[in-house]
Amino acid sequence: MTNPTAPTPPKVAIIGGGPAGLGTAIALGQAGLAYTLYEAKPAISEIGNGISVQRNTWRMLEALGASRNLTRDKLFRAPSGHDLEHRNGHTGALVATNDADPLAPPHQQHARVHRAHLQQALLRQVDASRIRTAHKLVSVSTLPSGRLRLAFANGFEDEVDLLVGADGIRSVRRPSPPPLTPPQVVRAHAFPDHKIAYAGATSYRTLVPATSAALVNGLPDASTFWHGTDRKWVYSCPLGPHLEITTSIKEADDGQRGSWGRRSSVAAFRAAFAEMCQPVQELLRLATFVEQYDYFAGPRLESVVQPGIALVGDASHPLSGAFGAGAGFALEDAWTLGQSVRWASAKGLPLDTALALFDAVRSPHYADLYAVLDGYRAADADVAAARLPPAGEIKAVVERNWSDRTRWMLVYEVDAVFAREIARHEAEVRKGAGEGGTVSQRNGNGHGLTGAAVVESERQLNGDDLDSRTRPGHDLPDALHAVRVA
Numbered sequence: 001m002t003n004p005t006a007p008t009p010p011k012v013a014i015i016g017g018g019p020a021g022l023g024t025a026i027a028l029g030q031a032g033l034a035y036t037l038y039e040a041k042p043a044i045s046e047i048g049n050g051i052s053v054q055r056n057t058w059r060m061l062e063a064l065g066a067s068r069n070l071t072r073d074k075l076f077r078a079p080s081g082h083d084l085e086h087r088n089g090h091t092g093a094l095v096a097t098n099d100a101d102p103l104a105p106p107h108q109q110h111a112r113v114h115r116a117h118l119q120q121a122l123l124r125q126v127d128a129s130r131i132r133t134a135h136k137l138v139s140v141s142t143l144p145s146g147r148l149r150l151a152f153a154n155g156f157e158d159e160v161d162l163l164v165g166a167d168g169i170r171s172v173r174r175p176s177p178p179p180l181t182p183p184q185v186v187r188a189h190a191f192p193d194h195k196i197a198y199a200g201a202t203s204y205r206t207l208v209p210a211t212s213a214a215l216v217n218g219l220p221d222a223s224t225f226w227h228g229t230d231r232k233w234v235y236s237c238p239l240g241p242h243l244e245i246t247t248s249i250k251e252a253d254d255g256q257r258g259s260w261g262r263r264s265s266v267a268a269f270r271a272a273f274a275e276m277c278q279p280v281q282e283l284l285r286l287a288t289f290v291e292q293y294d295y296f297a298g299p300r301l302e303s304v305v306q307p308g309i310a311l312v313g314d315a316s317h318p319l320s321g322a323f324g325a326g327a328g329f330a331l332e333d334a335w336t337l338g339q340s341v342r343w344a345s346a347k348g349l350p351l352d353t354a355l356a357l358f359d360a361v362r363s364p365h366y367a368d369l370y371a372v373l374d375g376y377r378a379a380d381a382d383v384a385a386a387r388l389p390p391a392g393e394i395k396a397v398v399e400r401n402w403s404d405r406t407r408w409m410l411v412y413e414v415d416a417v418f419a420r421e422i423a424r425h426e427a428e429v430r431k432g433a434g435e436g437g438t439v440s441q442r443n444g445n446g447h448g449l450t451g452a453a454v455v456e457s458e459r460q461l462n463g464d465d466l467d468s469r470t471r472p473g474h475d476l477p478d479a480l481h482a483v484r485v486a
C-alpha cells in the first residue's frame with residue numbers, strides 16, 4: 001500500500017553528457033535518485049585528444065566506481081617518473097620537471113589518457129536507460145510552483161524539481177548571425193547577467209601516428225611542454241597509437257571565435273610555431289589535420305546554485321582550461337552534489353538545503369582557483385615588464401606559473417572539505433535547536449528527499465589532513481613545493 005504522506009522523490013534532469021554530467025549521473029544514482037540525462041549530440045562522444053588525470057581526479061573516479069574501467073594499458077606515465085617536463089621550445093633544453101607526487105600511491109599518480117577512454121569509463125557506470133541523446137535543451141522557465149519546465153529542440157518537454165546544468169562552455173556561439181537561443185542554457189536562466197567571452201588565446205590540437213613520432217630525433221618519451229615566449233607553448237605526449245600535440249597561442253578576437261574542435265589550417269598551424277626547435281618542427285610536419293579550441297572564460301560566479309538549479313563542471317566555472325584539470329573539478333562537483341543530496345535525504349532535509357551545502361563546499365574552492373588565475377596574470381605582467389631575453393622569460397614563466405605551489409588543487413580532498421562543512425552545519429543546527437529552532441523537513445515544492453543511506457563521508461577526519469591537503473598555500477613537504485629546475 002502506498003503511503004499518501006510520504007514525500008514524492010524529486011524529479012531530476014541533468015543537461016550534458018561530458019565528465020560533469022556523467023559524473024553527476026553516477027553520483028545521483030549512488031544517492032538513490034532517479035534522473036534523466038539529456039545530451040544534445042546524437043551520441044555520448046568525445047573529441048579525439050588527451051586529458052590529464054591528476055590525483056584529485058583519480059580519487060573522484062574511485063569514489064564514482066569508474067577508475068576500474070581505466071586499465072593501465074589506457075594510461076601514459078613517463079618512464080622517467082616525471083609528471084611533466086618543461087623545455088625551452090627554442091633550444092629543446094630541459095628547464096624544469098614536475099616530479100611524481102611522493103605522497104600519492106602508485107594508482108593515483110598523474111596519467112595522460114585519451115578523452116574517449118575517460119568518458120567510456122564514466123559512461124559504463126551510468127544507467128543507459130536514463131540517457132536521452134539528441135535532446136538539445138533550448139529553454140528553461142520557472143513555473144509558479146517552483147518547478148522548472150524544460151523545452152528541447154526536438155519539441156520534447158519535461159518538468160523537473162532539480163535541474164543540473166552540466167552543459168559546459170565548449171559550444172559557444174558568436175552573435176553573427178544572432179543565435180535564436182543562448183548557449184549554456186541553464187546558466188543563462190540561472191544567472192542571466194553572467195557572460196563569458198573569448199579569453200584571447202587559442203589551443204590548436206592534433207594527433208600524429210606514434211610510429212612516425214618515434215622517428216623524430218630528440219623527442220623525449222614524456223609529457224612535455226615546449227615553452228616559447230609570450231605564453232606560447234606546444235605540448236607533446238604519447239597517447240596509445242598516437243602522439244598528441246596540443247598548443248596554446250595568444251590570438252586577437254577576429255569575431256569568429258566559437259565552438260571547440262573546428263578544423264583549421266595545417267599550414268597556418270605550422271607557421272605559428274616556426275621558431276620552435278627541430279623536434280617540434282618535425283612533429284608539426286607530421287600533422288595532417290588541426291582542430292581549434294578557442295579559450296572562453298568569464299567572471300567567477302559567487303554562487304553556483306539557484307532554487308532548484310545546480311551548475312557543475314565548466315558550466316559553473318569557465319576557467320578556460322587554465323589548469324588542465326577541468327574534468328577533475330567537474331567530477332568533484334558531481335561527487336559533492338551527490339553526497340549533498342544523499343546527506344539531506346538521510347536527514348529528511350529539503351532539496352534546497354542540499355544545494356546550499358553543495359554551494360558552501362564548491363564556491364570557496366572556485367574563489368581559490370580564480371585567485372590563482374589572478375596570480376598568473378600578475379606574474380605574466382611582471383615577466384613582460386622585465387623585458388627578459390627569451391631564455392630568461394621562459395625560465396621565469398616556468399618557475400612562476402608551473403611551480404608545484406599550485407599542486408594543492410591537484411591533491412585537493414573534497415571529501416575532507418565536505419565532512420568539515422557537514423560538521424559546521426550540524427553544530428549550527430544543534431545550537432539552533434538548543435535555542436528552540438526547528439529544521440524544515442520539506443522544500444518549497446513539497447518534495448522531500450527519499451531513499452538514501454547515511455553519507456559515508458561523515459567520518460572523522462584528522463584536522464592536519466584537512467589543513468595539508470585542502471587549502472591553498474598550505475605547508476606541503478618541500479618535495480612538493482618547488483618545481484625541480486634542471
Ligand SMILES: Cc1cc2nc3c(=O)[nH]c(=O)nc-3n(C[C@H](O)[C@H](O)[C@H](O)COP(=O)(O)OP(=O)(O)OC[C@H]3O[C@@H](n4cnc5c(N)ncnc54)[C@H](O)[C@@H]3O)c2cc1C
Pocket residue numbers: 015016017018019020021038039040041050051052053135136137138166167168169170171184185203246293312313314315320321324325326327328329330
Ligand atoms: C585545450 C584544452 C585542454 C584541456 N586539458 C585538460 C586536461 O588535461 N585535464 C582536465 O581535467 N581538463 C582539461 N581541460 C578541461 C576539460 O576539457 C573540461 O573542464 C571538461 O571537459 C569539462 O567537462 P563538462 O562536462 O563540464 O563540459 P563538457 O565536457 O564541455 O561537456 C558538456 C556537454 O554538454 C552538452 N551540451 C551543451 N549544451 C547542451 C544543451 N543545450 N543541451 C544538451 N546538451 C548540451 C555538450 O554536447 C557536451 O557533451 C582542457 C580544456 C581545453 C580547452
